[in-house]
Amino acid sequence: MAVAEQQSLETPAQKADARVPTVIVDDVHIVYKVYGAGTGKGSATAALGRLLLRRGSPNVRRVHAVKGVTFTAYRGEAIGIIGSNGSGKSTLLRAIAGLLPPERGRVYTDGQPSLLGVNAALMNDLTGATNVILGGLAMGMSREEVRGRYQGIVDFSGINEKGDFISLPMRTYSSGMAARLRFSIAAAKNHDVLMIDEALATGDRAFQRRSEERIRELRKEAGTVFLVSHNNNSIRDTCDRVVWLEKGELLMDGPTDEVIKAYEKHTK
Numbered sequence: 001m002a003v004a005e006q007q008s009l010e011t012p013a014q015k016a017d018a019r020v021p022t023v024i025v026d027d028v029h030i031v032y033k034v035y036g037a038g039t040g041k042g043s044a045t046a047a048l049g050r051l052l053l054r055r056g057s058p059n060v061r062r063v064h065a066v067k068g069v070t071f072t073a074y075r076g077e078a079i080g081i082i083g084s085n086g087s088g089k090s091t092l093l094r095a096i097a098g099l100l101p102p103e104r105g106r107v108y109t110d111g112q113p114s115l116l117g118v119n120a121a122l123m124n125d126l127t128g129a130t131n132v133i134l135g136g137l138a139m140g141m142s143r144e145e146v147r148g149r150y151q152g153i154v155d156f157s158g159i160n161e162k163g164d165f166i167s168l169p170m171r172t173y174s175s176g177m178a179a180r181l182r183f184s185i186a187a188a189k190n191h192d193v194l195m196i197d198e199a200l201a202t203g204d205r206a207f208q209r210r211s212e213e214r215i216r217e218l219r220k221e222a223g224t225v226f227l228v229s230h231n232n233n234s235i236r237d238t239c240d241r242v243v244w245l246e247k248g249e250l251l252m253d254g255p256t257d258e259v260i261k262a263y264e265k266h267t268k
């Protein structure tokens with residue numbers, strides 16, 4: 001793999017202060033195929049007819065969401081991903097997490113990437129408390145670890161600030177409360193590569209501050225953090241590098257201030 005080759009070419013002196021790559025995105029293209037789009041010929045009879053005549057579906061539309069994106073992320077970096085609606089940010093994160101196969105190109109990762117989206121799956125009919133326990137176990141913590149961290153996770157989420165909500169089913173939570181609990185569960189563990197999709201936008205200011213602080217800690221613990229957000233201040237406060245996508249293409253990749261300044265100029 002590319003990472004191993006790169007490291008073996010370095011002299012010992014270079015190695016000492018070498019940056020360790022954690023994610024290599026190499027000319028990645030992601031294409032969604034949307035079936036039954038457009039013409040309204042989606043009936044079962046029409047599908048059966050196509051099967052019998054061995055003809056392909058006439059109405060498959062291809063959405064080329066990520067177009068030839070290339071960059072390398074290093075250990076200890078927090079990278080913001082910005083761009084207008086539909087520019088391919090979430091798609092790129094899902095590809096890094098291994099949830100979407102690239103049509104072309106490769107993603108190499110060192111360690112297990114964890115994607116924390118606002119849609120991360122928690123069980124709506126179970127209580128917040130049970131979800132904390134199941135979430136911890138699903139992330140590979142032992143029962144003792146989960147028990148030890150339980151109160152910290154609940155306190156971090158702030159779910160119980162206005163009453164005993166943690167013992168109620170998740171379906172009774174507002175979307176903001178649910179997103180806070182998801183972030184708190186995922187952030188309780190040190191991740192090799194943690195990807196956060198808009199989680200910070202959902203909490204109130206106090207929760208955002210706690211989350212930003214936790215992201216800084218996660219970086220210190222030698223992981224790599226990706227943060228997709230429309231909130232430029234959150235990105236400024238947490239990331240030292242920003243990747244800017246537009247229409248699926250990488251428009252700019254560099255220090256946070258430079259890229260955000262260019263992006264703000266572009267969006268004005």
Ligand SMILES: Nc1ncnc2c1ncn2[C@@H]1O[C@H](COP(=O)(O)OP(=O)(O)OP(=O)(O)O)[C@@H](O)[C@H]1O
Nearest residue numbers: 032034063065083084085086087088089090091092
């Ligand atoms: N499941 C899907 N099937 C088909 N097309 C999709 C799917 N998900 C996303 N797309 C399309 O891919 C493109 C990129 O979408 P994506 O959600 O990655 O953008 P984004 O930058 O995260 O947007 P936003 O800022 O609005 O969340 C858009 O054109 C979108 O319509």
